[in-house]
Amino acid sequence: MCDLAMFLGEQVKIMNGVEGFMYPNEIGLQWSVLIVLYPFITGLVAGAFILASLERVFHVEAVKPTYRLALLTALSFLIVAPLPLQLHLGHPERSPEMYFTPHSTSAMAMFGYVYLWYLMAVLVFEIWLDYRRDIVLLSRSSRGFLRVIYKVMTLGSDNISPRSLHIDEKVGWIVTLIGIPSAFLLHGYVGFIFGSIKANPWWSSPLMPVVFIFSAMVSGIAGVMLIYMAVTKLRKQAIDVHCVDSIAMYLFYIFIIDFSLEMLDLIHRIYEAGESFRSLNFMVHTKLYFSHIVVQIILGTVTPLALLFITQVVKLSEKVRKRIYVASACLALMGIFAMRWNVVIGGQLFSKSFLGYTTYKMALVTREGSLVAVGLSILPLFILWALIKLLPPWSTEHHPQQAATGD
Amino acid sequence: MSVLKDARHLFRFAGLFVLAFITFLAIRHYVVPPSFGQYGHYRGNAISDIAARPIKFAGHQACETCHTDVLDAKSKGKHAHVNCEACHGPLARHAEDPASVTPVKPDTAVLCARCHTATAAKPKGFPQVDPADHSNGVACETCHQPHSPAISGSNAPSAGGAK
Amino acid sequence: MNLSRRHFLVLMPAAAIAWKAVLAGTPEQAENYKLSEHWWGMLIDVPKCIGCGNCVRACAAENDVPEGYFRTWVERYHVSDENMTNPEVISPDGGKEGFPVVKEDEKKYFFVPKMCNHCADSPCTQVCPVGATFVAPDGVVLIDQTYCLGCAYCVQACPYGCRYIHPEKKVADKCTLCYHRITKGLTTACCESCPTGARQLVDLKNPKDPIHEFLKTHSVQVLKPQMATGAKAFYYELDGSVR
Secondary structure (H helix, E strand, O other): HHHHHHHHHHHHHHHHHOOOOOHHHOOOOOOEEEEEEEEHHHHHHHHHHHHHHHHOOOOOOHHHHHHHHHHHHHHHHHHOOOOHHHOOOOOHOOOHHHHOOOOOOOOHHHHHHHHHHHHHHHHHHHHHHHHHHHHHHHHHHHOOHHHHHHHHOOOOOOOOOHHHHHHHHHHHHHHHHHHHHHHHHHHHHHHHHHHHHOOOOOOOOOOHHHHHHHHHHHHHHHHHHHHHHHHHHHOOOOHHHHHHHHHHHHHHHHHHHHHHHHHHHHHHHHOOOOHHHHHHHHHHHOOOHHHHHHHHHHHHHHHHHHHHHHHEEEEEEEHHHHHHHHHHHHHHHHHHHHHHHHHHHHHHOOOOOOEOOOOOOOOOOOOOOHHHHHHHHHHHHHHHHHHHHHHHOOOOOOOOOOOOOOO | OHHHHHOOOHHHHHHHHHHHOOOHHHHHHHHHHEEEEOOOEEEHHHHHHOOOOOOOOOHHHHHOOOOOOHHHHHHHHHHHOOOOOHOOOOOHHHHHHHOOOOOOOOOOHHHHHHHHHHOOOOOOOOEEEHHHHHHHOHHHHOOOOOOOOOOOOOOOOOOOOOO | OOOOOOHHHHHHHHHHHHHHHHHHHOOOOHHHOOHOOOOEEEEEOOOOOOOOOHHHHHHHHOOOOOOOOOOEEEEEEEEEEEEEEEEEHHHHHHHHHOOOOOOOOOOEEEEEEEEEOOOOOOOOHHOOOOEEEEEEOOOOOOOOOOOOOOOHHHHEEEOOOOEEEOOOOOOOOOOOOOHHOOOOOOHHHHHHHHOOOOOOEEEEEOOOOOHHHHHHHHOOOOOHHHHOOOOOOEEEEOOOOOO
């Protein structure tokens, strides 16, 4: 009789995906794939902005062709960023409470203000300042509803005198300068949201915000590089090889820093072998093996690093270099997404008793399911397409088409 | 002055911010609950809201007001500190209006077994028996009066301890 | 029932009046309840727990706790003296219907009731972005469910796993120390229904509280002291293997 009860108990345990012991309330995961997607998206925003600031503040002329595209990419992703959060909340209609009564001890409370600051006072402001001349010209030349849109965007000012443009340039420089720490804050606070939770040893680390920021830069730079190459090809223009060479170099060095930080965290954990180490180590070798060791580290970090390293030390043809850049950027993006997955989902797979593990059952068509996640990942690209149409990053003059050999 | 003329668009942009900020403050004034911040960073009235929730367990003092005879019997036996509703379940509605709710007598086969089934996990000194061995299927209340469970007299069975 | 008729006729109306006052939320005691005069905690006497699950059932009944979620639960430990860092722990349905019978072996068994520790330096209130959860002035950690967004940050921040998101209300939920009872002079549902006195409510600001006296004269521990949460659920004879 008691054996049957024990046996049935075991079956129930295996049925709901729990191995070992978990506190009863811990069995279902609280933060889903949408909460994985959110830092990935804000990471792309921050990284794209840093790439744009390379040209504007640090005068890296080589990356100039991607400047406007990087800003529009950042804006497209930033617009989508709150959506996974709203879909996750039990009461999204109460989210304005974060604006009205933000709790000063909560890192999450600063989301509303940091987001709004970054959106309006940095990104929209900078895009507006850089595009203002084009907007005014377009408001004169376009017709119909589009004309109304452009007119509104001019804020009623028709002034594109050299002096006003000069002022725009100076102010834009300051905005970009302020934008760099703002971008770090926009994404760094997310790292702090995880890093400051003493209850969760997989998350709790002072390195977390720094790792998040550097991996964000990797993803943003890789993302903009891919978008630039794709859009340029779609426009049947020649890719500025000097530009992508430059971007790839920055990608490589920032990736090294990111990898070093993550390895430092890992080595520190293994060496100190604290209370949670045995449980976490087991988790990484079993439940997280594929996503952490295979996808994040081997395919998503070491491989692109090795590929980029080759392009930095061996002289290769343009065609080969471009192919390697595309491969590395794709792998890097996959690796950074896997990193977010391993942090968010991994942090909830083990019990805070360090005695058990659970399983993440990702549904397909629910509010927080995989279909929604895929949809939210693609949505920014549609918004980017619309923004490119509305605010073309390139001048409307005809570019002489270079014979693209082996593009 | 020409600087201002060429920077007028910037002032308009800033003006949008100021307008938005003022609108925000106005909305905030109306939306934030009045008792917010009374004791700390939370809605002060939440405390009384939570305190006003309905009660399901009457508490043994409510039972003892009426059922004094049971109280007398219980206080002499081993179940003296077992409260009424530990066995009889939540009965606040009965305490409020005894006629409206007639409590159902618990089934001793299930009830007693919960506490007194012998297992190595329970503290050694705690009275526990193997229900099958102990009574051969006879209901517990045949020999044990639940309110004062000790069996007096020469036919007191030996305490079946944990296996 | 053997009440004499006279007893009945006298006691009934008196009890009814008193009880109506309790249920209406304005009893004699509640009117005099001052937040600043109380500092609530709980004593859990581990050797007394028999794993009957009364507390889990009583809490679920008193507070309409949804199936599969737990404001309190009981864990059973099976510990070897050679391997104290690796106990076997089970909590079948939170211990609601008790535990399966086991045979004696060379390891030790004991039960550990768990609940919200009503931490004085609560990490869950620290992380709430809007101020929906808070430490009330009398030491109880509460949730304002009309204000909670359901972001689950507090659930992540609790080291003890005592919080959950209510599946229907979609807000955070947890043990309230039966606040609606203790402010009226009653004890919590779990303490009321515990047959062995393993759970006892304590008012740390009341010098006459007998449990206060117990705490002063016995060795007690809190769960995960290294988290420095100021936990106020005190465990008597808590084994070192307890997580």
